[in-house]
Amino acid sequence: xSEMPVPGTHASSHAAARDxxxxxxxxxxxxxxxxxxxxxxxxxxxxxxxxxxxKMHVSWGITALVLVVVRLYFxxxxxxxxxxxxxxxxxxxxxxxxxxxxxxxILIEGVVGPMRAWGEGYEVAAFGFALPALFPxxxxxxxxxxxxxxxxxFFVLAILPVGVAGxxxxxxxxxxxxxxxxxx
Amino acid sequence: xxxxxxxxxxxxxFRGALVAMFAICLYMPYAFFGVLPxxxxxxxxxxxxxxxxxERKVDAPARAEISDxxxxxxxxxxxxxxxxxxxxxxxxxxxFCHTVEPGSVHRIGPNLNGIIGRRVxxxxxxxxxxxxxxxxxxxxxxxxxxxxxFLARPKELYPGNRMRYDPVEDAGKRAxxxxxxxxxxx
Numbered sequence: 289x290s291e292m293p294v295p296g297t298h299a300s301s302h303a304a305a306r307d308x309x310x311x312x313x314x315x316x317x318x319x320x321x322x323x324x325x326x327x328x329x330x331x332x333x334x335x336x337x338x339x340x341x342x343k344m345h346v347s348w349g350i351t352a353l354v355l356v357v358v359r360l361y362f363x364x365x366x367x368x369x370x371x372x373x374x375x376x377x378x379x380x381x382x383x384x385x386x387x388x389x390x391x392x393x394i395l396i397e398g399v400v401g402p403m404r405a406w407g408e409g410y411e412v413a414a415f416g417f418a419l420p421a422l423f424p425x426x427x428x429x430x431x432x433x434x435x436x437x438x439x440x441x442f443f444v445l446a447i448l449p450v451g452v453a454g455x456x457x458x459x460x461x462x463x464x465x466x467x468x469x470x471x472x
Numbered sequence: 473x474x475x476x477x478x479x480x481x482x483x484x485x486f487r488g489a490l491v492a493m494f495a496i497c498l499y500m501p502y503a504f505f506g507v508l509p510x511x512x513x514x515x516x517x518x519x520x521x522x523x524x525x526x527e528r529k530v531d532a533p534a535r536a537e538i539s540d541x542x543x544x545x546x547x548x549x550x551x552x553x554x555x556x557x558x559x560x561x562x563x564x565x566x567x568f569c570h571t572v573e574p575g576s577v578h579r580i581g582p583n584l585n586g587i588i589g590r591r592v593x594x595x596x597x598x599x600x601x602x603x604x605x606x607x608x609x610x611x612x613x614x615x616x617x618x619x620x621x622f623l624a625r626p627k628e629l630y631p632g633n634r635m636r637y638d639p640v641e642d643a644g645k646r647a648x649x650x651x652x653x654x655x656x657x658x
Contacts, residue, residue: 333567378486381478385486408577427577427597428511435509438501443494450493 303366304468310359311387311471315448317352318394321345322445343413346405350414353398356391363391372464379458379469386451387471393444397437404433506634507580510599517608518596525586549655559648559655565637566649581635587614588654603630619653620646 324345331338372380402412402419407430412419423429455470501507540556543549550556569581576583582598593600593608600608607630612618622629623640640646 329568332564335564377477377479378482381482382486385483385490389490425577430577431511432509435501435507438505438507439498442497442500446493446497 303362307359307362307366307472308468310355310362312467314352314355314359314391314394315471317348317355318390318444318448321348321352322441322448324348325441342410346401346410346412347414349398349401350412350419352394356394356398360391360395363388372462375458375462375464379454379462382454383451383458383469383472386447386454390444390447390451390471393440393447396440397444400433400437400440404430404437407431407433504636505580506636508599508634511597512599513597515594515596515598515608517591517594521590521594522596525590528586528589543655549651555648555651556655559652562645562648563652569635572653584653588616588619588650590614592618601630601633603632616650616654619650623649 324341327341328338328345331341402422405412406421406423407426407428409425412421451470455466458464458469459466501509540553544551544553544556550559566584569579571577571579571583572585573583574585576585578595578598582595582600590613591608592612592614593604620643623646624643625639626633626635627639640649
């Protein structure tokens with residue numbers, strides 16, 4: 289028996305559950321990373337607390353990169369999205385655009401972050417497993433990479449509440465459950 | 473039942489808002505931290521000042537060769553263990569933006585190794601604001617008095633500089649920070 293399309297999500301219940309789980313996992317991991325990032329200015333450079341915060345920031349950052357690559361692969365390969373017919377077109381469009389911007393932001397962070405770290409000579413390791421540095425410390429890479437890593441983190445920080453607010457409005461207008469509207 | 477459509481107007485509004493949001497976020501690291509995504513390929517005074525620093529180091533042992541105990545005493549930089557400990561504590565937040573170790577990277581602010589006696593705005597590759605560049609051209613030197621004055625009124629002395637911390641109003645704290653730089657940045 290073929291799987292039936294699930295309105296408001298994707299073409300099949302299996303794909304919908306998978307993508308929804310991946311999206312929400314990314315949402316939680318991103319919130320965790322942003323919280324950790326707020327602790328960076330609260331801990332002094334060179335202190336044991338700072339070292340823990342730095343390691344957690346990098347570890348969860350790499351985790352987010354892996355998750356977003358998988359999510360974007362399914363976004364690219366999955367059947368087209370099937371919006372709920374009761375939902376205003378703009379609601380579904382907003383949900384998709386916000387989610388894609390969120391995933392793109394995480395992807396850029398995951399690429400620029402290690403470049404910035406290697407540029408400064410920092411080790412990039414996820415929970416103790418170090419990635420080989422792709423290049424030696426380069427000040428220019430560290431300066432430009434550091435700036436854009438910070439700028440995109442502000443973007444992700446802005447996307448999260450805006451995406452949730454958009455999803456709440458869309459959920460109220462369409463009666464589609466909130467959790468299916470951001471991230472999709 | 474009709475399939476909902478994502479109209480061209482909605483697309484334009486939402487995607488335009490996303491682009492605008494991204495553009496605003498590009499400005500945020502500068503607004504919050506004073507950081508810029510730029511660097512200079514060369515500094516007119518860096519080589520000369522680095523050579524002077526090397527000369528000064530001939531008589532001064534490298535930091536790695538001296539212990540904290542060597543810095544404490546009647547004729548030394550710090551008068552007591554407590555003063556040294558307090559100086560380290562006072563400098564701890566300066567480290568958020570500055571490194572002091574020889575050859576270390578510039579963070580948001582420039583590396584401060586050998587700053588005392590060095591020309592203002594003369595570190596290689598660091599992108600200084602206009603007021604620091606002018607001070608470099610004017611030949612201003614970071615003496616202990618100049619550093620004390622700067623820490624007390626950074627915005628007045630170098631308008632437009634990107635240091636985001638408040639002035640250090642406590643004269644004792646300023647003195648300890650300068651001692652720290654003398655002790656640990658040689």
